[in-house]
Amino acid sequence: MTVVQQHKPNFEMLRRAFDNGDVALLECQLKATGQPVAVVVAVNRDSNGFAFVPVAMMFSGNP
Template structure:
C-alpha cells in the first residue's frame, strides 16, 4: 500500500504548521452527524483575519481500537 501524494503533501503542511507554532485544536460539529469533534487545524493569516485549515479530528476513545495497521509487505512485493 502506498501513501498518495496529496496525503504526503498535507502531512508536510501539518509538520510545517507544527514547527511554526501554527496549529489549533478546535471544537466543531461533525457535518453529517452533528456530533462534537475536536479538530486539528493549521492556522494562517489573511491580512487581519485568521484562517483555519482542518486536517482531521482526534479519535474518540481508544485510537488503537479504531485503526488496523497495514499488512506487512513481503520483500518480493515491494514497489520500486
C-alpha cells in the same frame, strides 16, 4: 503510488505548521450527526484575521 505517499505533501505541510506554531485544536460539529468533535487545524494569518484549515479529526476511544 501508495496511500501514504499520496498524503506525504499534506503531512509535510502539517509538520511545518507545527514547527511554526500555526496549528490549533478546535471543537467543531460533525455535519452528519451534529456531534462535537476535536479537529486539528492549520492556521492561516492575513491582514483580515485568521482562516482555519481542517487537517485531522481526533478519534474518541480506540479507532
